[in-house]
Amino acid sequence: MLTVHAVNASLKVQLGSAGPAVPSEVLARVEAIWKSEKERRGDSLFNGRLFSIEHSGPERITGWFAEYRWFLAQRRDPSLYQVLKIRPLGVTGLLCCTDGIVLGRRAGHVEMDAGLWELVPSGGVDGSRVDGTGQPDLGAHLLTELEEETGIQAAAVSKPPQAFVMVEDQLNHVTDVGLIVRVNHSAAQVRELFAALTDREYDELEVVPASRISDFLMNRSARLAEVSRAILDSAARQADLLLG
Structure with a gap:
């Protein structure tokens, strides 16, 4: 089940508490699951870090x-x-x-939504990009994903990414912030940069004209990731957002 909220373009992310106190038996269970996954997946599994939400609202997310x-x-x-x-x-x-609008089909080896189409770029907030106050910077995170997943450099972006929607997946406990980002590249240039990547999260990219996005949603409904559908639905209700 998804819950969709509009957010301010200036949405901020801030660090709050240090997280919950976890009993030793739970930590042991975590370690056992991790060991089993490592044995199955080997070096492809990396224990990085992620931002976990405590509270969220249209102006601020803490965690x-x-x-x-x-x-x-x-x-x-x-x-x-x-x-x-x-x-x-x-x-x-x-x-x-x-x-x-650029969409990508998730590669078969990824952990979530393998084989489904979704908006590109996307990724988790891990704290590797911060603003001038040392807080996680959503726009900077998105630009990092943009380069890694499409090959498009941040210099090609016409203006900073702008947040406009928050989608909460209550089943998986994951929240995505949708940000619009515009680049001065044609579809052919986007595909050329993507083709040069050696390590891909997507099998292929597709560029859908804004005027045809409703048809895309209808025709690909069974193969489109739910969060991306919710973000596209939200954008489609804001004509000025898509037209820029």
């Missing part, structure tokens, strides 16, 4: 940084949420090039 393995354990054993309370924060870009 703390958790280990990725906590979230993975929570996904494998949903009962752990009652103690760990991991609510990851992610960013999803409504990427507009000169020919339309």
Whole structure:
């Protein structure tokens, strides 16, 4: 189940508490799940960190940084949420090039939504990009994902990414902030940069003209990630947002 909220363009993210106190038996369960996953997936599994939400609103999100393995354990054993309370924060870009909106089909090897189409770029907030006060910077995170997932450099962006919607996935406890980002590239240039990437999260990209986005939503409904659909639905109700 998804819950969709409008947010201010100047939405801020701030660090709050250090997170919940976790009993030793829960930590042992987390470690056991992590060990099992490592044995199955090997070096492809990395224990980074992610921003976990405490409180969220249209102007501000507060939270703390958790280990990725906590979230993975929570996904494998949903009962752990009652103690760990991991609510990851992610960013999803409504990427507009000169020919339309960019979407990508998730590669088969990724952890979530493999094989589905979604808005590009997207990713978790891990604290690697901060603003002048040392707080996580959503726009900077999105631009990092943009370069990694499409090959498009931040210099090609016509103005800073602008937040406009928040989508909460209550089943998976994941929240995504949708930000619109515009680049001065054609569809052909976007595809050329993407083709040069050697490590891809997407099998392919597609550029859909803004005037045809409703048809895309109708025709690809069974193959489109729910969060991306919610963000596109929200953008479609704001004609000025898509037209820029």
